[in-house]
Amino acid sequence: MGYMHQVFLGGKGVYACRDCHTHIALRSRVESKQYTGQYGRALLFVDVVNVRAGDEDKRSMTTGVHIVRDIYCMRCNKYVGWTYIKAFEPDQRFKEGKFILERERIYDVTREWGVY
Numbered sequence: 001m002g003y004m005h006q007v008f009l010g011g012k013g014v015y016a017c018r019d020c021h022t023h024i025a026l027r028s029r030v031e032s033k034q035y036t037g038q039y040g041r042a043l044l045f046v047d048v049v050n051v052r053a054g055d056e057d058k059r060s061m062t063t064g065v066h067i068v069r070d071i072y073c074m075r076c077n078k079y080v081g082w083t084y085i086k087a088f089e090p091d092q093r094f095k096e097g098k099f100i101l102e103r104e105r106i107y108d109v110t111r112e113w114g115v116y
């Protein structure tokens, strides 16, 4: 975590921060769309870029207790989702090291270009 330089993602299906348009993730790196965040729909990504993580927090979720860190856009510092550090339920361990992005906080650059 913690990139020194802003990374630009190429190709189709690039998700960016809704506020400052910094590229954050590729649609091809989505593992699941069946997640719910604080603002509704959320997506699970294998990896993301241009974010910084906050402090570790132990949270009780519908799928059990997890250690997570909220993640923020590196450029504008807005909350965009969280990353799973540790899952206590064995069947949830596949999420460790992966990232949740709130659909509300990101937009598909290639699909919604010009909307703003």
Ligand SMILES: [Zn+2]
Residues within 6 Å of the ligand: 017, 018, 019, 020, 021, 022, 073, 074, 075, 076, 077, 078
């Ligand atoms: Zn931003």
